[in-house]
Amino acid sequence: MIIKHNVQLKPYNSFRTKALAKLFCEPATLDELIEVIRTHPHEEKLLLGGGFNLFFTKDFDGLVIKPAMEMVETVFEDEQQVEIEVGAGMEWDALVEHCVGRGYAGLENLSLIPSTVGACPVQNIGAYGAEVSEVITRVKAVNLKSGEVEVFSNEECRFGYRESLFKRHPHYAIASVTFRLSKSFTYREKYTDLNRELEGIPNPTLTQVREAVIRTRTRKLPDYHVLPNAGSFFKNPLLTREEKEELQKILPDAPIYNTGGGRFKTSAAYLIDKAGFKGQRRGQVGTYERHSLVVVNHGTEEGREIVSFAREIQQEVKKRFGVTLEPEVQIF
Numbered sequence: 001m002i003i004k005h006n007v008q009l010k011p012y013n014s015f016r017t018k019a020l021a022k023l024f025c026e027p028a029t030l031d032e033l034i035e036v037i038r039t040h041p042h043e044e045k046l047l048l049g050g051g052f053n054l055f056f057t058k059d060f061d062g063l064v065i066k067p068a069m070e071m072v073e074t075v076f077e078d079e080q081q082v083e084i085e086v087g088a089g090m091e092w093d094a095l096v097e098h099c100v101g102r103g104y105a106g107l108e109n110l111s112l113i114p115s116t117v118g119a120c121p122v123q124n125i126g127a128y129g130a131e132v133s134e135v136i137t138r139v140k141a142v143n144l145k146s147g148e149v150e151v152f153s154n155e156e157c158r159f160g161y162r163e164s165l166f167k168r169h170p171h172y173a174i175a176s177v178t179f180r181l182s183k184s185f186t187y188r189e190k191y192t193d194l195n196r197e198l199e200g201i202p203n204p205t206l207t208q209v210r211e212a213v214i215r216t217r218t219r220k221l222p223d224y225h226v227l228p229n230a231g232s233f234f235k236n237p238l239l240t241r242e243e244k245e246e247l248q249k250i251l252p253d254a255p256i257y258n259t260g261g262g263r264f265k266t267s268a269a270y271l272i273d274k275a276g277f278k279g280q281r282r283g284q285v286g287t288y289e290r291h292s293l294v295v296v297n298h299g300t301e302e303g304r305e306i307v308s309f310a311r312e313i314q315q316e317v318k319k320r321f322g323v324t325l326e327p328e329v330q331i332f
């Protein structure tokens with residue numbers, strides 16, 4: 001495997017910010033991944049997928065590892081279910097298409113999320129009422145400290161809303177993810193936008209659901225090739241009952257979803273709109289006019305400009321509504 005020096009990371013993050021990686025490699029097998037970790041014990045390491053959920057504010061003085069394993073292997077199958085193990089480097093939507101094409105249900109609501117398979121457990125990708133944690137059975141990873149392979153069960157991944165063990169403790173290189181999918185499918189109404197898109201189709205098929213998701217996403221989200229961005233910049237805030245009541249005093253119409261356990265989710269996009277940032281721009285950075293949660297880059301290469309705009313949003317939302325917005329995007 002070739003290890004490159006001083007690699008420009010601008011093409012490797014969807015915000016298109018510039019930074020140099022001291023070392024950069026693309027292991028194509030589990031053995032290559034183990035080898036590069038073991039032979040570089042003292043380098044700081046960063047795992048990179050498609051770079052759709054991160055951007056750079058400075059050069060990376062270490063080893064960037066971009067897994068390139070793309071295998072799809074059936075590890076179990078009966079009449080109802082199938083279990084497939086998929087390499088970390090596979091493009092996520094190619095996997096969704098593969099599964100929908102074979103009639104395997106479970107990933108369709110997550111169509112078109114820009115991701116690699118290896119990154120999907122990191123922030124437990126989710127959309128349209130579904131989260132990938134619902135179908136993951138195992139994650140195989142190499143420990144960046146010991147160089148040993150470890151296998152995590154679903155429970156051990158400690159999934160939460162846009163959270164997992166791998167996000168909280170980023171010292172694993174995920175090599176493959178195993179999914180358990182169903183061979184039968186009945187559409188369950190989970191999300192208003194999607195239900196609306198499927199109106200008039202009494203029992204939508206997997207393909208119809210996938211197509212509806214793709215249509216909805218394409219309408220709502222900017223194309224990162226044209227307008228660089230990293231999807232939702234902030235997480236939807238989870239509030240305690242007291243925080244929720246305080247917010248409702250200021251914004252009685254704020255959307256609130258009871259997520260159980262005394263926690264309530266509100267909409268970060270709604271708060272950003274109400275704080276006056278809808279379609280706003282500072283220099284080369286702004287919010288997307290059709291979806292304020294998406295911060296877009298109109299032409300800067302400097303990650304710091306994005307950070308500064310994001311801070312301004314956080315401060316204004318905190319000042320007006322007492323709510324802390326946490327970034328979903330990772331900043332390096």
Ligand SMILES: Cc1cc2nc3c(=O)[nH]c(=O)nc-3n(C[C@H](O)[C@H](O)[C@H](O)COP(=O)(O)OP(=O)(O)OC[C@H]3O[C@@H](n4cnc5c(N)ncnc54)[C@H](O)[C@@H]3O)c2cc1C
Binds near residue numbers: 051119126
């Ligand atoms: C237009 C747009 C729309 C989006 N919509 C959604 C959405 O609907 N729902 C959603 O949940 N997200 C969404 N996102 C965010 C993004 O799609 C996900 O976070 C995705 O999982 C990022 O995948 P990636 O391969 O690009 O990971 P990267 O951005 O490269 O990395 C993300 C994190 O995962 C780590 N990582 C990557 N690969 C590995 C690995 N093999 N082992 C260990 N750690 C690893 C990185 O170090 C980093 O911490 C969107 C992004 C964009 C640009």
